[in-house]
Amino acid sequence: MLLDAFHALLDVWVLIAALVGVAVGIVIGAIPGLGPTLAIALLIPVTFTMSPIPSLILLLGVYQGAIFGGSISAILLNVPGTPSSAATALDGHPMARQGRAGEALRIALYASVFGNIFSCLVLIVLAQPLASLALDFGPAQMAALMTFALIIIVLFGGGSILDAALMALIGVAAGIIGLDPIEGLPRFTFGSFAAEDGLALIPVLIGLFAMSEVLLQAFAGKQKTAPDTDIGPVSGSGTSNRPVGWLTLWKMRATLMVSSIIGTLVGILPGIGSTVPAFVSYNLARSRSRDPARFGKGEPEGVAAPEAANNAVTGGALVPMLSLGIPGDAVTAVILGAFMLQGLTPGPFLFQQHGVEVYAIFEALILLSIPCVVFGLAMFRGAVHIIKIRPRHLFPVIAILAIFGAYSVNNSLFDVAVMLGAGGIGFVLRRAGFPLPPLLIGLILGPPLEQSLRQALLTSAGSADIFLQSPIAMGLLAVTLLCVLGVIIRRYRHTHQGDAS
Amino acid sequence: MSIDTNTSSHRRMPRFGLQGCTCLGILLVAAIGLLTLHDQVTVFDFGDPGPDARFFPRLVLWLLALGAVLRLWRHRRTAETAIGPAVSWIRVLFVMMLMAVALATMPMLGFIITVATIGIVLAWLLGERHWLFNVALPLIVTIAIFWAGRHLLNLPLP
Numbered sequence: 001m002l003l004d005a006f007h008a009l010l011d012v013w014v015l016i017a018a019l020v021g022v023a024v025g026i027v028i029g030a031i032p033g034l035g036p037t038l039a040i041a042l043l044i045p046v047t048f049t050m051s052p053i054p055s056l057i058l059l060l061g062v063y064q065g066a067i068f069g070g071s072i073s074a075i076l077l078n079v080p081g082t083p084s085s086a087a088t089a090l091d092g093h094p095m096a097r098q099g100r101a102g103e104a105l106r107i108a109l110y111a112s113v114f115g116n117i118f119s120c121l122v123l124i125v126l127a128q129p130l131a132s133l134a135l136d137f138g139p140a141q142m143a144a145l146m147t148f149a150l151i152i153i154v155l156f157g158g159g160s161i162l163d164a165a166l167m168a169l170i171g172v173a174a175g176i177i178g179l180d181p182i183e184g185l186p187r188f189t190f191g192s193f194a195a196e197d198g199l200a201l202i203p204v205l206i207g208l209f210a211m212s213e214v215l216l217q218a219f220a221g222k223q224k225t226a227p228d229t230d231i232g233p234v235s236g237s238g239t240s241n242r243p244v245g246w247l248t249l250w251k252m253r254a255t256l257m258v259s260s261i262i263g264t265l266v267g268i269l270p271g272i273g274s275t276v277p278a279f280v281s282y283n284l285a286r287s288r289s290r291d292p293a294r295f296g297k298g299e300p301e302g303v304a305a306p307e308a309a310n311n312a313v314t315g316g317a318l319v320p321m322l323s324l325g326i327p328g329d330a331v332t333a334v335i336l337g338a339f340m341l342q343g344l345t346p347g348p349f350l351f352q353q354h355g356v357e358v359y360a361i362f363e364a365l366i367l368l369s370i371p372c373v374v375f376g377l378a379m380f381r382g383a384v385h386i387i388k389i390r391p392r393h394l395f396p397v398i399a400i401l402a403i404f405g406a407y408s409v410n411n412s413l414f415d416v417a418v419m420l421g422a423g424g425i426g427f428v429l430r431r432a433g434f435p436l437p438p439l440l441i442g443l444i445l446g447p448p449l450e451q452s453l454r455q456a457l458l459t460s461a462g463s464a465d466i467f468l469q470s471p472i473a474m475g476l477l478a479v480t481l482l483c484v485l486g487v488i489i490r491r492y493r494h495t496h497q498g499d500a501s
Numbered sequence: 502m503s504i505d506t507n508t509s510s511h512r513r514m515p516r517f518g519l520q521g522c523t524c525l526g527i528l529l530v531a532a533i534g535l536l537t538l539h540d541q542v543t544v545f546d547f548g549d550p551g552p553d554a555r556f557f558p559r560l561v562l563w564l565l566a567l568g569a570v571l572r573l574w575r576h577r578r579t580a581e582t583a584i585g586p587a588v589s590w591i592r593v594l595f596v597m598m599l600m601a602v603a604l605a606t607m608p609m610l611g612f613i614i615t616v617a618t619i620g621i622v623l624a625w626l627l628g629e630r631h632w633l634f635n636v637a638l639p640l641i642v643t644i645a646i647f648w649a650g651r652h653l654l655n656l657p658l659p
Contacts, residue, residue: 049654162572166527169565173534176561180542180554187542187558188534214623218596219589222628392627396620396639403600403616404646408656413604420600427593428526432519432582450557458551 005359008053009367017054018061018364022371025065026379030386031394032073036066038209040334042401044202044341045408052342052357057364059338063331064116064368067274067311068376071108073387075303076101084274084310087282091295091302098298102380107300108307109376110249111256113369115308118260119267119315120365123322126268127351127362131323134348139455140466144476146449149270149326151480153438155487156269164438167429171442172449174199181451182458194414201337203406203419204443208436209330210402211423216430217395248300255285255301256308263309267316273329273437274313281309315365322346322358326445330437333444341409518581524569531566534558592626612650612658617643 008014028039039062047055070085075092088108095104137145150172154164177188178198189195249256259281266277285305286295295302317328318335325347327333339346344354351358379386406419426436460466467473544553584590599622603615620639629635650656 045654162568162575166524166565166568166572169561169568170527173531173558173561173565176558183545183554185543185545185554187554188537190541215593215596218623218626219585219593221589221592221626392624392629393634393638395627396624396629397642399600399623400616400620400639400642400646403603403619404650404658407658408650408654411657413607413659416604417601420597420604424597428519428523431585432523434520434523446561454552454557460551462551 001355001359002363004356005363008356008360009364011054013050013054014057014364017050017058018368019371019375021058021061022065022368023375023379025062025067026069026072026372026375027065027386028062029066029069030072030379030383031389032077032387034066034213034394034398035070035331036063037205037330037334038213038398039066040331040338041202041206041209042398042405044334044338045405047338048341048408052344052354053360053364055342056335056338056344056357056361057368059335060361060365061368061371063335064112064311064314064365064372065375067314068109068112068307068372071112071303071307072105072380072383075104075108076383077387084278084306084313086275087278087306087310088303090282090306091297091299094296094298095300095303100298103300104298104303105380105383106377107248107252107303109373111252111259111304111307112311112376113373114249114256115260115263115311116314116372117366117369118257118308119264119312120362121315122264123315123318123365124359124362126319127323127358130319131348131351134324135352137348137472138470139452139459140470140473141476143449143452143456144467144470144473144480145324146326146445146452148476148480149320149324150442150445150449151483152270153441155483159433159435161487163434167434167436168438168442171439171444172446174204174439175443175446176450181447182454192414194412197410198447199418199422199443200409200415201444202341202409203415204422205330205334205337205440206402206405207419207422207424208426208440209334210398210405211419212426212430212436214395214399214402215423215427217391219427219431222392252301252304255281255288255305258284258288259305259308260312263312264316266309267313267328268319270320270326270328270441274310277309277313278306281305318365322350323348325448327441330440333437333440336444519584520576520581521573522584524572528566528569528573531562531569534562535566538562596623596626607659613643613647616646 024043025036025039028034029036040059043059043062047058050058067084071088071092074085074089075096078089078093092104092108095101134145150168154161154168175198177195179185179196180187186196259277262281262284263274263277266280267274282295282302282305285301286292289295289299289301313329317332320326320328321332321336322339323346325336325345327336336346344350344357402419402423403416406416407413409415429436429439456466457464467477538555538559542555542558544555546553600619603619607615617640620643621636624635624639647658650658
């Protein structure tokens with residue numbers, strides 16, 4: 001299988017897709033405000049006419065490139081290109097201020113590649129056995145699994161639990177629009193024939209992540225301030241820049257390994273994303289350091305730890321997405337949409353039906369590290385110019401791409417209207433500080449959750465005993481309940497201690 | 502890039518603000534959904550045991566309404582983000598209206614004219630005044646995308 005998959009990669013279009021994906025990803029990730037979610041959402045229409053392997057490699061290349069690219073603006077400008085790069089800025093920007101920007105960028109690049117390769121190896125080892133396990137799942141088990149995933153996203157997604165729950169419910173409610181999954185009758189279509197297909201995923205996510213960003217910029221209006229790039233040499237030729245080689249990485253081996261493990265494990269859990277592991281790894285690296293006082297003042301390990309962790313999330317997040325069809329965060333939700341558009345429905349049957357394609361993608365994820373290093377090193381000099389692109393030049397282009405992307409999914413203006421509506425809702429929710437990833441994941445998991453739940457209840461003639469008779473469903477529901485109880489107890493103790501102090 | 506609430510918002514933190522309004526909106530949508538459930542979801546009863554097509558929407562809409570009420574009650578004394586200056590909201594509404602009009606007229610006027618207009622007006626609203634970036638850039642990008650969509654992706658763009 002692995003050899004067949006490797007043969008599938010020996011195609012010039014795969015190479016072009018990998019190179020273009022990584023380069024575009026680094027550029028988009030480097031621009032503050034444009035993350036991998038927006039980049040992949042806008043690029044999905046480009047992949048319609050491509051075959052599955054090159055198209056998915058293009059999008060995964062963008063994902064990898066953008067995660068690393070986020071560190072460029074974090075280091076040079078102290079403005080994280082992606083939220084997960086915020087921890088990188090803590091030591092990366094002080095290094096840049098000391099004239100060691102080139103050194104910081106190289107460490108970020110090599111740590112990113114290390115984290116990525118580590119998590120991809122874990123993905124290869126874990127995804128297939130997990131999918132095989134899920135093959136035994138019936139409707140009751142699938143319903144329990146999706147409930148577990150949604151609750152985990154709400155509980156551990158960060159921020160207010162109530163806000164996350166509201167967003168997940170909005171997503172699930174939006175998934176109801178269209179034909180009923182069991183009886184095929186229209187629901188909440190208000191007589192519209194176009195609405196019977198439901199809200200297509202791609203226009204909704206383009207609206208939520210791209211159009212809402214455009215509207216946020218329109219809300220902010222004119223912005224005359226140019227980014228501050230008062231930093232030392234980026235190319236690495238500066239006198240303050242120390243060379244970064246194997247020896248430097250060897251000295252950081254423990255930090256890189258621990259951060260990669262944290263990133264991968266957290267990535268496997270749905271809903272947490274890459275920001276939390278980046279900060280956890282940073283704090284752990286600081287606490288393990290012989291001289292913690294150097295952290296925050298330009299310590300190379302303070303750059304390596306978060307970068308290894310947030311890139312390790314890439315492979316980790318793909319484990320539940322590919323094997324169970326459960327996206328861990330917004331980016332994997334978008335990638336899940338891309339897989340479905342290519343006819344590769346993530347879930348237990350993916351490995352049986354499209355094994356070669358899946359293993360080719362796994363191998364490509366590791367091989368993508370090569371263009372990532374090459375382009376990363378080559379683009380350091382141009383990075384300063386990329387991050388200076390002004391919003392007033394960028395966002396009109398994003399609006400045009402968003403309209404084109406939404407239309408191209410089904411050649412339908414209804415989808416453009418859905419995108420615009422999702423953009424308006426996303427704008428209000430983002431301004432109000434509500435998290436969008438639970439909404440998107442609720443929209444994805446809502447229809448299969450309803451289908452599994454109703455199938456299970458129809459099988460048992462409406463009795464909930466079917467969930468109690470299956471050990472797997474019981475186990476999943478018990479774990480869900482334990483997680484809820486754990487969070488309630490922790491919050492209670494926290495409040496109690498706060499009151500006491 | 503998440504636009505942080507501006508400094509004036511932080512200066513004036515009202516009791517009832519954007520979060521409260523959003524929750525009221527969610528509550529209203531859930532209530533409308535529950536009220537129209539019978540009309541919008543037809544059920545043919547063949548005597549099958551188990552839940553019908555209204556079961557799941559009813560459950561989700563009740564939970565949504567409950568969540569919105571809980572959020573409003575829980576944060577009733579918390580200072581919220583100010584709704585923001587009216588000018589900014591008018592700008593956003595203008596952009597959305599412009600896009601809606603462009604969408605409605607796209608079958609008649611075509612993709613290039615409508616979408617390029619959106620790009621040009623948006624660039625102007627964001628403060629771009631140089632003709633090269635205000636007019637030429639959106640126009641060139643639209644034409645390039647139209648050409649690529651038509652000839653490379655075989656999309657029947659209007």
